Ligand SMILES: Nc1nc2c(c(=O)[nH]1)N(C=O)[C@@H](CNc1ccc(C(=O)N[C@@H](CCC(=O)O)C(=O)O)cc1)CN2
């Protein structure tokens with residue numbers, strides 16, 4: 001079956017200096033000819049007057065790419081138009097009249113994937129690079145686009161296939177010259193692989209946090225000044241502040257960038273026992289969010305009760321001793337501690353720097369993370385479990401182990417899309433923007 005020919009605006013909609021319209025599919029050359037763009041040398045920019053049905057559309061810069069030497073691997077073209085709504089409308093109308101269809105989100109990259117121009121992890125990297133707002137996110141996405149994540153998984157698979165070959169040799173030639181002590185040969189290979197996978201899962205937290213944002217949660221007793229500190233850090237009056245204990249109920253999130261890393265900061269309800277069902281639900285949500293935090297700032301004020309929050313703090317938390325302008329002391333309780341005043345602003349830049357240092361500690365690292373999305377982490381854990389099961393099964397016999405190892409290989413292949421791809425295509429490409 002012949003592929004549709006598709007088009008989409010690749011630049012943001014609206015008024016701009018230039019609007020780039022992208023086309024891909026077997027009908028590209030016919031469409032270009034119908035618009036009057038002829039004698040185009042592949043990969044060379046040419047200025048052409050575009051017209052359709054007697055109407056002049058634009059004087060445009062036109063690029064033509066001949067399959068397979070294009071982004072999608074198909075015949076493709078770009079119309080660099082004057083960036084006004086009317087011109088873009090006229091060009092779209094002409095293309096639709098010529099039987100070229102508007103693209104679905106991510107359809108260009110999906111075709112690039114289906115034509116073997118990139119694997120699934122690289123396609124995800126394209127989306128991540130477009131969404132990147134911090135330098136760290138862009139760096140990580142670019143590494144993934146270059147194939148670093150794919151290489152890591154290829155390495156795991158190679159070790160796995162090595163172990164599988166040993167196991168299968170034992171299955172196929174049980175009476176021949178294969179060492180019959182299988183556990184002695186394949187065992188160490190699997191042990192090493194399991195070790196590598198475990199390390200990859202551990203560093204994976206870092207990749208996901210760089211991509212999705214590092215989660216910082218404010219916790220503390222009511223009235224400690226969590227919402228005041230939240231407002232000071234996000235630099236706007238986002239949260240309600242009152243002298244009434246129990247003001248905050250819902251969890252309030254704000255996205256910010258600290259030290260070049262994306263951070264989600266959450267304000268939460270003050271932790272205390274409450275008979276009010278609304279407040280009790282707020283406290284339940286506060287605890288839930290605090291559980292998932294990468295860093296918790298335990299906000300304390302002079303005279304705070306040694307109450308629920310103290311019982312809740314855990315190693316790694318930072319005590320933020322608030323209301324320093326009032327004098328009076330706040331016990332640190334063995335935690336690292338920084339004195340601030342949300343009111344006067346004293347100490348806030350110190351707090352900012354402390355957080356930036358913690359982020360760099362937790363998120364920077366020389367080697368590229370094996371996991372940047374939950375999808376990767378789930379498959380990696382699946383592979384690790386299967387390898388561990390295979391290792392245990394070696395003693396029971398090669399058939400048992402072979403089954404587990406094939407399951408591990410399949411889990412790893414799903415990350416780069418080497419197999420079992422149909423069910424994940426929708427999930428991966430539906431989040432793209434149109435024109436990518
Ligand atoms: N105008 C424009 N800018 C763009 C893109 C684009 O499609 N159009 N890209 C799209 O995301 C990115 C660049 N990525 C691209 C990757 C491969 C090919 C390509 O034509 N590859 C051919 C030829 C390679 C060569 O010139 O030697 C190939 O690999 O065979 C084009 C763009 C970013 N900038």
Ligand SMILES: Nc1nc2c(ncn2[C@@H]2O[C@H](COP(=O)(O)OP(=O)(O)OP(=O)(O)O)[C@@H](O)[C@H]2O)c(=O)[nH]1
Nearest residue numbers: 222223224225226227228246247248270323342343
């Ligand atoms: N003097 C002084 N007062 C502060 C400071 N920070 C907050 N406050 C006051 O303390 C009271 C409580 O502040 P909030 O920010 O609402 O406290 P909270 O921890 O969010 O309280 P809940 O939402 O009830 O848990 C308000 O009256 C604030 O104006 C500070 O640094 N110095």
Ligand SMILES: [Mg+2]
Nearest residue numbers: 226227247248
């Ligand atoms: Mg509050």
